[in-house]
Amino acid sequence: MKREGTATRALWHLVSALGAAVFLAPLFFTVSMSLRPIDRPYPTRLELLPAQATLDNFGRALRDGNLLAYGANSLLVVAVAIPLTLLVASWAGLAIAHARPREQRALTAFALVALLVPQGLIWLPRFLLVKWLGLMDTPLALILPAFMGTSALFTLMFTWAFRRLPEGLLDAAALDGADALRVWWSVAMPVVGPTILAVTALCFISYWGDYIDPLLYLKTPARYTLPVGLSILQQADRTRWSIVMAGAALYALPPLAVFLAAQRFFLSSRRTLWLG
Amino acid sequence: MRARGYRLMLLPFVAGSIILLIGPALLALGLAFTDFDGLSTPHWVGVDNFAHLLQEPVFQTVLRNSVEFLLLSLPIRLLGAYLPALWLSHPRRGAGLYRALVYLPSVLPDVAYALTWVWIVNPMYGPLNLALKAMGLAQPGWLADPNAARLVFVMMAALQIGEGFVIALSGLRGIPAERIQAAMVDGAGRWALFRHITLPLSLPWLALIVVRDAIFLLPWTFPMTAIMTGGDPYYNTLFIPLYARITSIDYLRFGQGSAAIVFMIVLAALVLFAFWRFARRGWYADEA
């Protein structure tokens, strides 16, 4: 690659930074507003950072919104759902990767169909199912999708990852007399670390952000998860935007941290993550 | 022996998907042909629900809103994913940071993202209008303005393009370097390079973005509109998913609600069909 001049490089950075600023704006204004003292009238002039910025609103959001307790509920859901999802999706991924070509095509098509089912369609039958299983008002109702690997996308991600393994790696293990479970645990899983991390991160974001299910399945306030807690905080404090934004920022923090920690798997230049 | 082991490993996924997803979806589709009110025995009514919806003024508005939102958001999101990917595809100092920033809004949870936008587009005190005011531009009422409210959701969708961005990046990464070099040896300019090499080879990936959006974009509006507007002002931000939920739950017309979702699926299928003809050439080329 030929060397660029300083001017070209500066221009490239300038354009990139301006573009990136647009994408950063929602988070930026959330944080900026969350630092604004609540006793001051709303701004009438654009301010990037408020005068007399304060961290008080975060304490208020945590206290008024009881966000720590709701956060613990959310964490519980995530902590159970992620391992379960990894288990189901990687099992299925390995099985599909290993199936005969015709079965492989059929199963991939099945996964794609499952991927395309709109959520808006199924809530009523699923609600009845949850009720029938006696899972109403329990965290298990929120974890239920993990029993099918959460999203068929995760199964497909594992399928693609396993298919990329050097041919014969799995067969050799099988020839050594290892059963499927052994192959999965000691041969297949250790070599698809990036996929495991990517599914973990996506899975975290999906359960952490789930707002619709808890509203439908949970009744007891002590079991509410964080998004419900935040919307209660907003309804109670709808005029005190600094507190609401502080709550939103706190709520967004864990998925942002997960993203930043795993970003090279999200943005990996190899075509590993999404598409095989 | 081994095959049976793998079959068993497949079981949770297949059985789970059928019980939790595909079965419920088929049941719900069946409801679209009944007068189910959630409470009493449903009766088969054929396509009455569909005919009724098409005649209902509010649903006509909802359908128009949904089509307009799709047609506006799809190209914006496509460009919003592809242009940054083109710009940031070469490894360069700092590119990683910019890529992360482009993806960042996509990991914000729904409720946080929605509440943030309610504040951003506050007609008097929100940063968007204060910025427009500082530039001496007109300041729409956004969620209070029937003509501007839908645009808020287009803007919101335009910033959550992380997945498309990654898809586009992957596509650009997959273009063989020899092709580019060969073209450069032939003396192709930047534009010609893009026009004849990069763009054609990106097309399958762009198609994938469109497919994804055609299916998931309308469902995406459900939590957003439920939190932010409830469909206001004057049905202007009422899209099919929220309409279906209100029809089912508030008015206890589950048959009609399901029928509305069927319209959403049809809409997605139409978009996909239109795009299919455009993209089928290179669809599996890369897979094979």
Place this chain on the structure above:
Amino acid sequence: MHFPHATTPLRGLAVSALALMLAACAAATPIPTNAPTAPAAATAAPTSQPAGRVSWMVSGDAVEFDAYKAIASAFEKANPTLKVDLFYIPASGDYRNRLDADLVAGTPADVVFLNYQRTAPYADKAQLSPITDKLAASTTLKEADFYAAAFAPLKWRGQTWCVPSNMSSAVIYYNKALFDAAKVAYPRAGWSWDDFVAAARAIMHEDAKVGTIFGYGTEISFFRVAPYVWSAGGEIVNDPLTPTRLALDGAAAQAAIQRYIDLQVKYGVAPNAAAEKAEDSMTRFMNGKLGMYMDSRRVTATFRSTIKDSFDWDVAALPSMGSPTSILHSDAYCLPAKAKNPDAAWKLIEFAAGPVGQKTMTAIGRLVPSLKAVAESPVFLDPNAKPANSRVWLDTPLRPAPTHKNWPAIETAITKEFEKAYYGVQSVSDAVATINKQVEVLLK
């Protein structure tokens, strides 16, 4: 941990509900549909002291939840054989979603809480047990102890369906300081619409420090406009109990709607759409930037705690366009037809709608009691608490929204068109014409 819903009979119900949906695709199955006049649960008269658990689903803010908890524990103390499972869903929209989902699954709570406009739709679908006989037999609840206006909309098709927990209505909250500053006399009893408009126009001004001071404001809805239609001698529907068509196109009704909408469109004394979205009228009132605000008793507690001493405020009856009238805002405790423990549920309703329950709820300041004795007591008419003029809620003639199985949908359609007219996007006659067109099918 206790999961009140994890019992086998419920699974049976859910299975039958699923089967019922499956049956949608095949021939009709012999699942009994209860005719609304022949409810099953009403026949079981309480013979002995009921025992077990009784579930109760409520909605409201955190303070209301605390009050409900207090009522539940007082009830348990009075009935040692009963335990209350209190389910609390904060937002009313979420609450309705939950209730409907529970009804569909056949497992509603034993006692539910409904707006009076929503009782007829559920009664129509045989989801509620009428309480006519239970009420007649009750030793603790006497219908005569309640305000008739609160009970009226709960009687439908020859039955009484629920017991009113409160009897609030729309009034005008006003900022005395802004009246003083504009040198306008406070609203007097029987004030007219013209007095009201004059006051709003006098108060309206630009303040150098805090921005626009509006004369009047509230969110636009059916409930805000309807009382003026009645006051002017108009009607909403041709027959309030069995409506077959809307009457908003009557001359008096249209004129009343026009006069209301003129507040925003002609006089500009009320915030426009963008201003209302930027900062809603309730917030403006609390911040001292709105002269008059229309709402029910619900906001009183919020005003007490947020306004404190920053300015003096009070309430007045709605201004009259002819005869003084306001609109009933009321909720009721109802007994779902599929309640598992109907006898215990009725006991809880008796308790919650009785003096103890109503006093507890009234004490937090959010409602007007439906029991005359509680309403006339210092719990409601506390001379030391604002607003000073709480009597206005007891003295104004009230009318309820019409009763119809599709009323919630009709009300939404009306609100949407009124809103469009109020913000100047369409004329009143266009609004009424559109409403008529949309509602026709709903009234069939």
